[in-house]
Amino acid sequence: MSMPLSRRVFNKYDLDHNGTISLDELKVLCAEHCSQLTDREFEWLKTYIDKDGDNVISYDEFAQFWKSKNRFANAKLDDGQMMIIDTIMKIFRAYDKDKSGELDKNEFLQLIDDLLKAGLIQRTQNFEFDEIDRSKNGTINFNELIACLIETNVLNGFGIE
């Protein structure tokens, strides 16, 4: 029985064999698979791969990342794209008044409205709160927001996919 490549790679870098790739384990993977990443690039890579924002990479999250041929290129942002993400982060933080890293449904909907007004996203259809809340904790963290913006292709206009 052959294991899919993504599973083999996942198992290889799940160094403590606990079924998830931690951020430290991800660093090891990156050291061997990507060209040198800056801290900022690594921060973004984490946000990009860890779609539910629980600070570990599940196999599903990893497999989704791994299936793209240009995985590491896709995960790299140029300066303009970084600026877009920074701006989204700033708006997110402005709503996250208690600094919990999470927005409730109301705050999230207002945030989406702001992103639209700021021209950062082009449209807002298909925002199903329950699907966006991948961690199923009733609130949206930054990683979930980014995953949703990528999944609904609203960041396509900036070449972020």
Ligand SMILES: [Ca+2]
């Ligand atoms: Ca692990």
Ligand SMILES: [Ca+2]
């Ligand atoms: Ca995760």
Ligand SMILES: [Ca+2]
């Ligand atoms: Ca959540």
